[in-house]
Amino acid sequence: MNSNIIKNISDDLKIKPLQVEKTLNLLEEGNTIPFIARYRKEATGNLDEEQIRKINEVYMYEVNLLNRKEDVIRLIDEKGLLTEELKLQIMNATKLVEVEDLYRPFKEKKKTKATEAIKNGLEPLAKQIMAYTTKSLEELVNPFLNQNIPTAEKAIEGASYIIAEWISDNAHFRKWIRNFTYNSGIIITKLKKNATDEGKVYEMYYDFNEKVKYAKSYRILAINRAEKEKVITVNIDVDKDRIYNYLEEKILKKEGPFNYVIKAAIIDSYKRLIAPSVEREIRSELTERAENEATDNFSKNLENLLMQPPMKDKMVLGFDPAYRTGCKLAVVDATGKKIDIKVIYPHEPKKEKEKSKKTLLDLIDKYKIDIIAIGNGTASRESEAFVASVIKEANRKVEYIIVSEAGASVYSASKLAIAEFPELHVEERSAISIARRLQDPLSELVKIDPESIGVGLYQHDIPDKKLKTSLDFVVEKAVNSVGVNVNTASKSLLKYVSGLTKANIDKIVKYRDEHGKIMNREVISKLLSAKTYTQAVGFLRIIGGDKILDATAIHPESYAITLKLLEMLNLSIEDIGTEKMNFEIDIKDYTEKLSTDVYTLEDIIKTLQKPNRDPRDEMPKPLLKSDVLHLEDLKIGMQLQGTIRNVTPFGAFIDIGLKNDGLAHISKLTNKFIKHPMEVVNVGDIVDCYVDDIFLDKNKVSLSLLKPKE
Numbered sequence: 001m002n003s004n005i006i007k008n009i010s011d012d013l014k015i016k017p018l019q020v021e022k023t024l025n026l027l028e029e030g031n032t033i034p035f036i037a038r039y040r041k042e043a044t045g046n047l048d049e050e051q052i053r054k055i056n057e058v059y060m061y062e063v064n065l066l067n068r069k070e071d072v073i074r075l076i077d078e079k080g081l082l083t084e085e086l087k088l089q090i091m092n093a094t095k096l097v098e099v100e101d102l103y104r105p106f107k108e109k110k111k112t113k114a115t116e117a118i119k120n121g122l123e124p125l126a127k128q129i130m131a132y133t134t135k136s137l138e139e140l141v142n143p144f145l146n147q148n149i150p151t152a153e154k155a156i157e158g159a160s161y162i163i164a165e166w167i168s169d170n171a172h173f174r175k176w177i178r179n180f181t182y183n184s185g186i187i188i189t190k191l192k193k194n195a196t197d198e199g200k201v202y203e204m205y206y207d208f209n210e211k212v213k214y215a216k217s218y219r220i221l222a223i224n225r226a227e228k229e230k231v232i233t234v235n236i237d238v239d240k241d242r243i244y245n246y247l248e249e250k251i252l253k254k255e256g257p258f259n260y261v262i263k264a265a266i267i268d269s270y271k272r273l274i275a276p277s278v279e280r281e282i283r284s285e286l287t288e289r290a291e292n293e294a295t296d297n298f299s300k301n302l303e304n305l306l307m308q309p310p311m312k313d314k315m316v317l318g319f320d321p322a323y324r325t326g327c328k329l330a331v332v333d334a335t336g337k338k339i340d341i342k343v344i345y346p347h348e349p350k351k352e353k354e355k356s357k358k359t360l361l362d363l364i365d366k367y368k369i370d371i372i373a374i375g376n377g378t379a380s381r382e383s384e385a386f387v388a389s390v391i392k393e394a395n396r397k398v399e400y401i402i403v404s405e406a407g408a409s410v411y412s413a414s415k416l417a418i419a420e421f422p423e424l425h426v427e428e429r430s431a432i433s434i435a436r437r438l439q440d441p442l443s444e445l446v447k448i449d450p451e452s453i454g455v456g457l458y459q460h461d462i463p464d465k466k467l468k469t470s471l472d473f474v475v476e477k478a479v480n481s482v483g484v485n486v487n488t489a490s491k492s493l494l495k496y497v498s499g500l501t502k503a504n505i506d507k508i509v510k511y512r513d514e515h516g517k518i519m520n521r522e523v524i525s526k527l528l529s530a531k532t533y534t535q536a537v538g539f540l541r542i543i544g545g546d547k548i549l550d551a552t553a554i555h556p557e558s559y560a561i562t563l564k565l566l567e568m569l570n571l572s573i574e575d576i577g578t579e580k581m582n583f584e585i586d587i588k589d590y591t592e593k594l595s596t597d598v599y600t601l602e603d604i605i606k607t608l609q610k611p612n613r614d615p616r617d618e619m620p621k622p623l624l625k626s627d628v629l630h631l632e633d634l635k636i637g638m639q640l641q642g643t644i645r646n647v648t649p650f651g652a653f654i655d656i657g658l659k660n661d662g663l664a665h666i667s668k669l670t671n672k673f674i675k676h677p678m679e680v681v682n683v684g685d686i687v688d689c690y691v692d693d694i695f696l697d698k699n700k701v702s703l704s705l706l707k708p709k710e
Contacts, residue, residue, distance in 0.1 A: 002062070002063070002066065003017075005059060005062040005063065005066065006020045006021050006024070006059075008062065009055055009058050009059060009062070012058065013051060013054060013055065013058075015045070015047070015051070016045065018045075019044055019045045019047060020055055020059075022043045022044060023036065023043075023044050023047060023052055023055050023056075024055065024056075024059055026040055026043060026044070027052075027055075027056055030531065031535065032498040032499050032535050033049050033052050033053055033056075033473075033476075033477075033498075034049060034476060034477065034480035034481075034498040034539065035498045035499065035534075035535045035538070036052055037049045037052055038480070038538060038539075038553075038603075039538055039555050039557075039600075041597075041599035041600070041603075042597035042598075042599050042600060046599055049473075049477045053473060065095075065096055065099070068096060068099055069090050069091055069093065069099055072090055072099055072102070072103045073087055073090055073091075075103070075106065076103070076106045079106060081106060086102065089102055089171075090102050090103075097178075097281060098171070098175065101171035101174045101175060102171045104168075104169045104171065104174075105166075105169040105170075105171075112161075112165065113158075113161040113164075113165075114161045114162045114164065114165035116158075116161075117158030117159065117161045117162050118162060120146075120148045120149055120158060121144060121146075121149075122144055122149070122155060122158040122159050122162060123162055124144075125140070125141065125144050125155060125158075125159040126159040126160075126162035126163050126166075128140060129159055129163065129256075129258045129261050129262065130163060130166075130262065132253075132254055132255075132256035132258075132259075133256070133257075133258065134256075134257065135257075136257075137152055137156075137257075138152070140258075141155040141156065156258075156261055159261065160261055160264055160265045160268065161265075161268075163261070163262060163265035163269075164265040164266075164268045164269035164272065164273060165269070165273065167247065167251065167265065167266060167269040167270075167273075167274075168269045168273035168274050168277075172250075173247060173250065173274070174274065174277075174278065176246065177243055177246075177270070177274055177278055178278050178281060178282065180238070180242070180243065180246075181212070181236060181238045181278055181279070181282060182212050182213055182282055182285075183212075183213050184211075184212075184238060184239060184242075185211070185212040185236045185237065185238040185282070186209050186210065186211055186212065186236065186237045186238070187208075187209065187210050187211075187212055187215055187223070187234065187235075187236055188208070188209045188234070188235055188236070188237050189205045189206075189207075189208045189209070189223055189226070189227075189232045189233065189234050190206070190207060190232060190233050191205075191206035191207065191231070191232055192230060192231060192232060192233055195230060195231045195232070196231070197226075197229075197231045201226075202222065202225075202226040202229075202231050202232060204222075205222065205223055205226050205231075205232050206232070208223075209237075212236060212282060212286070215286060216649060216650075217286075217289060217290035217293040217294065217649060218290070218293075218294070218648065218649050218650065220286045220287060220289075220290040221287075221290050221291070221294060221461045224287060224290075224461065225461055234283075235279070236279045236282065236283070240270070243270055244266060244267060244270065247266045247269075247270070248263065248266060251266065291461070291462045291463065291466060293649065294461070294462055295462055295466060295467055295470045296470075297647070297648065297649065297676075297678075298455065298462075298467070298470075298471065299470050299471060299473075299474045300647070300678055300682070300683075301455035301646060301647055301682075301683040302450055302453060302455055302471060302474050302475070302683075303474045303477070303478060304619075304682040304683035304684045304685075305404075305441065305445065305453065305455055305683050305684060306441060306442050306445055306446075306474070306475065306478040307441075307442070307478055307481075307482075307615065307616050307619055307684075308441045308616065308619055308622065308684045309614075309616045309617055309619050309620075309621055309622070310439055310440040310441065310442075310443075310614075310616065311371065311438050311439050311440075311622065312334070312439075313334045314334060314370040314371055314439065315331070315332075315333060315334060315367055315368055315369050315370050315371075316331075316332050316369070316370065316371050316372070316373055316435040316436075316438055316439055317329060317330070317331050317332075317360075317363060317364070317367075317369045317371070317372045317373070317435065318330040318331075318332060318373050318375075318431040318432055318433070318434040318435025318436070318438075319372055319373060319374045319375065319383060319387065319400075319431065319434065320375050320377075320405070320408075320427050320428075320430045320431035320434055321347075321374065321375055321377060321378060321379035321380050321382070321383035322347075322377075322378060322379055322427065323347050323348050323349070323378065323379050324348075324349060325427065326343040326344060326345045326350075327343070327344050327345070327346065327347070327356075327379070327383055328341070328342075328343055328425075328427040328428050328430065328431040329341065329342040329343070329344060329359075329360070329363060329431060330428060330431035330432040330434075330435055331363055331367045331369070331435075332432060332435040332436060332439065333367075334439075335488075336436050336439055336440065336443070336444075338421070338432050339367060340363065340367065341424065341428050341431070342359055342363065343428075344356035344359050344360065346382075346383070346386045347379055347382050347383070347386075353386070356386070357386075357390050357393075360387070360390050361390060361393060361394060364391070364394045364395075364396065364398055365394070365395055365396075368396065369396075369398055370398065370399070371398070371399055371400065371401060371438065371624060372387055372391070372398060372399075372400040372401075373400070373401055373403045373434050373435050373437075373438040374387060374400055374401070374402050374403065374434075375402075375403060375405035375408065375430070375431075375434045376402050376403065376404055376405055377405050380402065380659075381628075381658070381659045384400070384402065384628050384657075385628050387400050388400065388625075388626070388627050388628040391626065398626075399624035399625060399626050400624070400625055400626070401438060401622055401623065401624050401625060402625075402655060402657070403434050403437060403438050404437075404453075404454065404455075404645065405430065405433075405434055406452065406453050406454035406455070407445070407448035407449070407452035407453045407454070408430045408433045408434055408437075408448075409426070409430060410448055410449065410452045411429070411430075411433050411447050411448045412426045412427070412429040412430040412433060413426050414447070416447055416491075416492060417429045417433075417447075433447075438622065442478060442479065442482060442493075442616070443489075443490065443493055446475055446479065446490075446492045446493050446495075446496060447490065447492040450468070450471035450472065450474070450475055451464075451467055451468065451471060454646075455645075455646050455683055472496075475496050476496045476498070478496075479493060479496040479497060479539075480496070480497065480498050480539045481615055482614060482615060482616060483539050483540070483541050483553055484497060484539065484540060484541065485541050485543045486508065486512075486518055486524065486540040486541060486542060487512060487517050487518055487542070487543065487544075488543075491505050491509060494508065494509075497536050497539050497540065498535050498536050498538075498539050499531075499532045499534075499535030499536040500532065500536050501532075504527070504528055504532055504536070507527045507528070508524070508527055511523065511527060517544075517545075518542060518545070519542065519545045519546045520542055520545050520546055520547045520550050521537055521540070521542060521547070521550045521556055524536075524537055524540060525537070534557070537555065537556060538553060538554075538555040538556075539553075541553075548573050548574070548576055549562065549573065549576075551611065551612075552576070552607045552608075552611045553603070553607050554603075554604055554607050558596075558600055558604060561594050561596050561600070561601070561604065562604050562608070564594055565590065565594060565601075565604065565605075566608075568590075568593070569583060569585070571583075576608050576611050577608075577609070577610065577611045577612070581608045581609045582609060585605075587601060587602065619684060620684060620685055620686040621686070622643070622684075623641060623642070623643050623686050625657060628657065629656065629657035629658060630658075631658055631659075631694065631696060631699060631701065632696075634691050634694055634701060635691065636691050636692070636693065636694065637690060637691060637708045638690065638691045639688060639689070639690055640656045640688075640689055640690070640691065640703075641656075641686065641687070641688055641689070642654040642655055642656040642657075642662070642686075642687055642689050642703070643655045643684065643685070643686055643687075644681050644682060644683055644684060644685040644687060645661050645683065646661070646683065647677050647678055647681060647682060647683055648677070649666075649676060649677070650665065650666055650677075651663050651664055651665040651666050651668070651669070651677055652664050652669065652677050652681045654687065654689055654703050656689065656701075656703070658699075658701065659699060660699060660700055660701075662689070662691075662700070662701040662702065662703040663700075663702060663703065664689060664692075664702070664703040664704055664705055665702070668692060668702075668703070668704035668705060668706055669681060669704075669705050669706075670705065670706070671706065680705075681705075687705060688705070689703045689704065689705055690703065690704045690705075690706070690707060690708055691703065691704075692704040
């Protein structure tokens, strides 16, 4: 393990080198990130999942960088051209591009204008020109003229190509030009001649410019897509004269008769060799940064969506809206079990409003429905208006909520959904999914590929592997922070549990099916290897089993400590979760008495006091409604309450009950300066907001979280 890399990571993350080293050791031993974060706090110094993941990623990057440095040093040394100064420069490089710049002069080159000139014997001529020879043109070039180089002009041209390549290969020049271009360059986009842009999606970029260093990530992704679709051209404009002056200052040390050749080579080197390469590198860097920000944005939105609190102990009716094919209704009980399925046709073309109304009221009455979850797809707002009018006539209090159905159709047509409900149509399965994602968003949404859950921005422009890796980590983190009931968890949920493989899951489900229920964690220990059991068991809860501790987040490796603590406090295991557990002790003193660490003991005490604590309970509850809102009802300055549906770098989309979510621009979220809306809002937040502007022609509204000045 490289101590320099460990030191760099600790400096970057502002943590101790020992924390980095111990975390890397735990990862190397095959421990999962959720397990390390939850059950090895004493080793890492209480690092969370994000920090542990970052340590792993940075270490792998640094190791790869070091390997490349060593390769480059070896390749240069094999040519007999390595110096101590060059070796030190390579080892001190902090980015891969810097290493490649230093290696460039020694790289085997493909056929270029310079290599052809060297092949024709013109390298000595180029060296004489760069040495400020005082010879006449005729005297200088005559020794180099032959059948391939018939004229002085051809000789000078070939020498110029060689000089241009020398300039291009200079790592210091490239670094300066790259930094100058990044800091002062301007991205310019123009509409291509005869371009097709239906709906003027990219109209903003028909004639657009922005400083490179201030370029917004979401714009970079939009520009890349527009360029790929051949709608616009993109280039980086920079002060070329400033670059030429810099190169001349560095290269031209004194007057010479052939300085005009060097000056021409400088211009040629920049235009033909350096500029295209530097522009590619900068745009690649901007794209990578944009992809990382978009991935991070999507990940945070997804985490907040997954961690929305479940609607516990409620009878829910899932409502999948549609016109021609009818609205599918699914009654789901408090455990998520499907009870009944109906289809109604309240909208065009059938318009069976009265019949549909009777069916809905009958279901409400028969199954004592508490909440109707309406999908936000086609005919959503018409269905909302219908539901709002019908529930006024119900014999019990019924509320409704608009639920994002992003990905519901993907799940409904999946093998998983078909296996669960083979007798149902796709839309009927979708109605069940809509109901369940209100009851327990985490358990239902894990059945869908994370990238199909629409809470991102330009996610289709992010490399699949990068997006999937990041989103899977988010789902894994959410599932393990909540824990799963091993007797009711679906395979989709179990696959995100720390350490479990498909083979492990199949064993668990098979045992469950054959025996009806897993009664304790000892059963799980017999189904899994010792290593897998250690990684997974703390996140697998046995609810209603024969051992109380098995229903908690306390790891079996800490059972002895837990029982000893209870004994020292004259408490019994049956007291878990009762008021008797609201004790106060000297943590440091008991840590020594129990031969454990502070973090483990604190977690044990928290669990004993609240054994069924769900971190989702601390999140804002979903906003239920009983009546519909129309755009025409709004007035500028009106106060409303809404749910944050999506957060992007430029603002937050808020569901206030209209057909389209309103946008609160980043400038309307707070009076403070913020770099990103997530500094003040997250997906799922319930917020008070104000109507900032109304666009009746576009059916849109602008919102603000800032109270209007009176």
